[in-house]
Amino acid sequence: MTPSWRQEASVALSLFVTALIGWLIFHHLFAWLFAATFVYLGWHVFNLYRLDAWIRRGRQLMTPASLGVWGELFNGFYRMRRRDRERKRRIALLLREFRNSTSAMPDGVVLLDSLWEIIWFNDAAERLLGLRPGQDLQRRIGNLIRHPDFVGYLRHGVFEEPVDIPAPAAPGVRVSLRIVSYGSDQRLLIARDVTRLHRLEEMRRDFVANASHELRSPLTVIGGYLDAMRADSRLEHDWGVPLAEMEHQMQRMLAIIKDLLELSRLETEAREAPFAPVDVPALLQRVQRDALALGRGPRDVVVDVKDPIWVLGSESELFSAFSNLVFNAMRYTPDSGRVSLRWWVDEDGARLSVTDTGVGIAPEHLPRLTERFYRVDRSRNRDSGGTGLGLAIVKHVLQRHDADLEVESEPGKGSVFTCHFPMERVAREARTA
């Protein structure tokens, strides 16, 4: 028995003994017992009342003092409340620290729930994205950030890469938005100010475009003189070989410049290719003809059109992308090999595959294949006359058509390049566009 219960028992016992003494002296046993019970009960009710009043007041930490079990109970309540207060204070402190640190963060942070509704955001998000505290909670993020690229990003549901858009609220600022999933169905939207980066990127683009453009005219002049000198029979004996080599190198430079200009045009034009109907089967026939006209590489180039479907896009860009793929295949395939083009449609969209039986590419090179001037083998690209920009052009063209490029390859066996166009870019016939 704990001391408090012992005390309680002694209180009850002493009341009972008092009642017994009263009975012995003054008789009336029941009256005395009743009085003792009444006093005992009254004391309990009084303590209950005090407890209730204390809970009701709420803010007071000190509990009333009492005897017996009640004293113990009051002590227990006092300790509980003190512990709670301490814990609450610590949590509030932690929360304040957290809020302060996220508010101070230069990047905008928005917490989103499973329905893309806003739960919370920090000051930077308010500034960069134009969200309003209080008013914008529980609103869908897509309703407030309506840039088509971001809406498409949300709909697409693949958040590996961020998406860059002009800031909705701050003119002249560009933000890079990125969604990160966490917990069960919760998302974090992180907005970063990339204005400076964007400007640098623009400068780089302009520089490449201008430099290539400026380089082209002097080269053309040199080319003209080279032609004249090669036609001169007096120079043939001493200078024939060097002149031919110069001519060859100049053609290569012109090809590189042409590709650079094409790339910078693809980068600066609108983000999306137009939606004009393009007769892909006819385009593939043209590519085949051009490939055979190269005069080198395998003679076995086949076009296999499974479905005579069209694509909505830009004809000149698609032609450039497809011919780059095919010319690449021609370049790396021995004369006895074979290059085959397949065009078909499935439930995900349309696909073009270019299969060759050439030298193939080792797996470690595959991820970097579409980088500019990336060479799998330092020596071989130059002999074969490639510019090193072909696949970069292919990648850009496909991006502008919402399409992807897949590459499968095995060294020594050959490679398969597959372009995959989504359904919204596919047209059954010319009229549907």
Next chain:
Amino acid sequence: MADKLNLTHHISQKFNEELEDVRNRVLAMGGLVEQQIVDALKALTEGDSSLGRAIEQHDYKVNQMEISIDEECSRILARRQPAASDLRLILAIIKTITDLERIGDEAEKIGRFAARLAEQERPTSNYREIEHLGNHVRSMLHDALDAFARLDAEAAFRVAKEDERVDGEYDALSRQSITFMMEDPRTIRRVLDVMWSARALERIGDHAKNICEYTIYLVRGKDVRHTGFEAMEREVLDRR
């Protein structure tokens, strides 16, 4: 707000989702149209003829969205038979998408003029006035769509009032154009194209104002079209 819209409390969770979804699509369409205006202005001020022509091809996306949202609205009307604020939402959406589609058409028009202007000599002002007007109209549409997204009648009223200033700017621009044409008749062709572009921008401002009026109708339940700004202001501010 006294009569807070009950958009989030529905017996049918599904119905609620449908309404939110169609609202979301309207705003996505708005974003697309906004981008069209930005592109059109860029084509105009930077003399980018290929961008100007590209807008034309994008317009079909906006039209496609209008049709699909329209279909969705009639489906909701037929199947759910909405009442009160839900009905007002559907009605406001049906009207809003019509205006958005017209804004898209105007942007397409500007793109066409821009492509034509790019082939001519640029004036010394470099189209600064029309750029200013264009930015004004663009931010008006942006704020109108924000007000619609936030169901904020007061913001909608503020945006609707902006239309007066846009009209004023348009008047100034047309007076200036007349002076140019009188000074040098050789510029008439170019100045006329600029005028038509300014006219298209002014029309976009009117459509943005209409969208604001639908928002006020949606939130307050009162039709404020053709009532003048004083009546509109009373309607918006009285029942705060």
